[in-house]
Amino acid sequence: MHDHGIQLRIPSVNRGRKVRIRVDGRDLAAFKGETIHAAMIAAGIQHFRHAPGSGPRGVFCGMGICYDCMVRVNGKDNQRACMTQVKDGMEIQTLISKETGPKEPR
Numbered sequence: 001m002h003d004h005g006i007q008l009r010i011p012s013v014n015r016g017r018k019v020r021i022r023v024d025g026r027d028l029a030a031f032k033g034e035t036i037h038a039a040m041i042a043a044g045i046q047h048f049r050h051a052p053g054s055g056p057r058g059v060f061c062g063m064g065i066c067y068d069c070m071v072r073v074n075g076k077d078n079q080r081a082c083m084t085q086v087k088d089g090m091e092i093q094t095l096i097s098k099e100t101g102p103k104e105p106r
């Protein structure tokens with residue numbers, strides 16, 4: 001499902017304050033000012049949701065247009081990971097499973 005074995009952060013880059021987010025029950029390091037999308041990609045998570053009749057989806061446009069990056073944030077479905085900044089303690093769920101997947105946006 002997810003490949004969590006990759007670490008894509010560049011150690012020499014200065015970032016904002018460290019915050020903790022949780023993605024599918026896994027604690028991830030994130031930094032104030034970055035998006036959920038950035039934190040998830042940096043942790044090697046590429047699949048964010050499942051598109052009915054298609055397959056796993058991830059970040060495509062990275063600027064709020066395609067809706068391929070939707071996740072559940074603190075229990076609220078269909079939040080665009082590329083447009084939502086991380087906050088300390090944020091609970092995020094990918095919407096990969098057909099059973100738990102999002103209702104398609106209207």
Ligand code: FES
Nearest residue numbers: 062064066067082
């Ligand atoms: S990647 Fe396109 S809306 Fe987020």
